[in-house]
Amino acid sequence: MVVATGENGHVESNAPWLVHDGTVDFKRRPADKRHTGGWKAAPLIFVTEMCERLAAFGIGLNLVTYLVSNLHLPVAFSANIVTNYLGTAYLTCLLGGYIADTYIGRFWTIFLGAVLQFLGMVVLTLSATLPAFRMPHCDSTPGSSNPCEPAKGWTMVILYAGLYMVAFGTGGIKSSVSALGADQFDETDPRERKLKSSYFNWFFMAIEFGAILSVTVFIYIQIKLGRGWGFGATAGAMLVAIAIFVAGAPLYRYQATLKGSPISQVVRVFAKAFRNRKLTLPPPQLLHETLDDSAEGFQKIRHTEQFRFLDKAAIIAHEPEAGAGTVKAQTKPATVTQVEEIKCVMRMLPIAFLTIIFYTVYAQMLTFTLEQGQTMERGQLGFDIPPASLAVFREISVMVILAMYGPKLVPLLRRFTGHERGLTTLQRIGVGLLMSILSMLAAAIMESQRRRIALAHGLQDSPKATVPMSVFWLAPQFMLLGAGEVFTIVGQLEFCYQESPIGMRSTSTAVFLCTISFGFFTSSALVSCVNHFTGHGGGQAWLVTNLNRSRLDYFYSVLLAITVVNFMAFVVCANWYKYKAKEPAMEIKLERVSPYEEVRNGDLK
Secondary structure (H helix, E strand, O other): OOOOEOOOOOEOOOOOOEOOOOOEOOOOOEOEOOOOOHHHHHHHHHHHHHHHHHHHHHHHOOHHHHHHHOOOOOHHHHHHHHHHHHHHHHHOHHHHHHHHHHHHHHHHHHHHHHHHHHHHHHHHHHHHHOHHHOOOOOOOOOOOOOOOOOOOOHHHHHHHHHHHHHHHHHHHHHOOHHHHHHOOOOOOOHHHHHHHHHHHHHHHHHHHHHHHHHHHHHHHHHHHHOHHHHHHHHHHHHHHHHHHHHHOHHHOOEOOEEOOOHHHHHHHHHHHHHHOOOOOOOOHHHOOOOOOOOOOOOOOEOOOOOOHHHHHHHOOOEEEOOOOOOEEEOOOOOOHHHHHHHHHHHHHHHHHHOOHHHHHHHHHHOOHHHHHHHOEEOOOOOOOOOHHHHHHHHHHHHHHHHHHHHHHHHHHHHHHHOOOOOOOHHHHHHHHHHHHHHHHHHHHHHHHHHHHHHHHOOOOOOOOOOEEEEHHHHHHHHHHHHHHHHHHHHHHHHHHHHHOOHHHHHHHHHHHHHHHHHHHHHHHHHHHHHHHHHOHHHOOOOOOOOOOOOOHHHHHHHHHHHHHHHHHHHHHHHHHOOOOOEOOOOOOOOOEEOHHHHHHHOOOO
16 A cells, blocks of 8 residues: 655645544554545445345344244243343443444454354254254143143253353344444545445345345244245355455455543543532643543533533642642643533433334334234235245335445435535434334234133133234334334434444444344333232233233334324424534544454553
């Protein structure tokens, strides 16, 4: 690679082909726009994420059916296994984000996560293939002489081992892959900055394309050839993802790891603010700031009036010098920029918290909705449609909206909002939450109708009988949820990358991904609470294995009420939120260490 050098041999910072946002290539040289990043590197990340999602969806989407049908576990217990597994997968993003931002960087975090996920998929393949872990044939009809016994012992141990290896691997990948992709576009270059605005849409489209392949091809393999072949295919897809990702290493731009933990910065600011709590807060212009904080500096951020108590961390205080009548400067205060970074994170937390319910709704589509599909007519196309394949309607909705959003919806919305991207990131998230309300309303109405038809035909004690109602009645709730995903998840990713401090982008992304985790955990807790209170005193719980006797429609109605209250709270918080204001055309020098250099030297700080 050719770079411009001055008389002293240093790289010329004004070379037009160099990236000026601090990223480097895989040899720790200043990144060259002609050979790295942009749309040369982003497609490889898209394909990697597509293969990873194809593999992950291939396991998670049809898992509840596998647990109920193959391992003979109760439906509510199976639903909780799925939601707990998915919740853990996103909760571990916090660990992955911390490791990426503090130690080894995004590339190595993604790579190690991908390897762990692949090994977990191999374990699941073995659990579904080896005779020692497979359940014997049985008859689930009440009063049968060969009743079904639920799986236990080593069968469950191996199942949990495989699932949670996949979950921890997912945490490493998901925490960093979207941020690594966004790093391929230089924010200081107007052309690349414009391309970055469409990057998140394309990134999400890659995820959904992988999901479409999963709910069609991979689900078909699972149904027709068996779970062993289905899980084995997901392991193969993950191996392809690893190969493609590693092959792109010379093309990527790397946001070199910053010295110091982002968590330590948070603790430092709070500690200094507490220490100075009794001091009088001076005007903002008298607070400590520097343009050359080489150890911990970030891009300069303007002072804001929110969370003023943290501003005391930036007070230039003095204290008496021991044994003298003079004063000496106190330990170096935090900078205004460092304080504002913590404020950014604090402002983002309520927004993250209020998206949790969206994923609680989403969890129902992976659990109870699939069990509903098992009871309905599925042969309208000449073959039995696997219930998990109904998610294709969600994917179609996603792809249509993504294809229309840039060329059609943005110009239309711009006329009403005046925003160059049609909607602000918070408005996009809000639209997604509104779609989740409509999806839950459709689900409650549809289940009420399905149950009414089942009772009218005397099927209340025949859980395996087919209710004379087309499975395609489930399509509207999938499509509404898919539309909500486009706005919520893409809005979250862009909002997080845009508003996070530079040195905390992987960690901040992980925090938002944890909302998915908490959504699944909330679903598990809600199912358990509803069954506990409705079954208390000898009554029948709302959520039982026989859906024809369940009151799933009541459960959906409770969720509908929760989503409405959550949306109103989000509107309040979105109006309160103040977007991060960067100082124009100002950068602070960063002391960066290449993740490759760290690993080569064995120095993980």
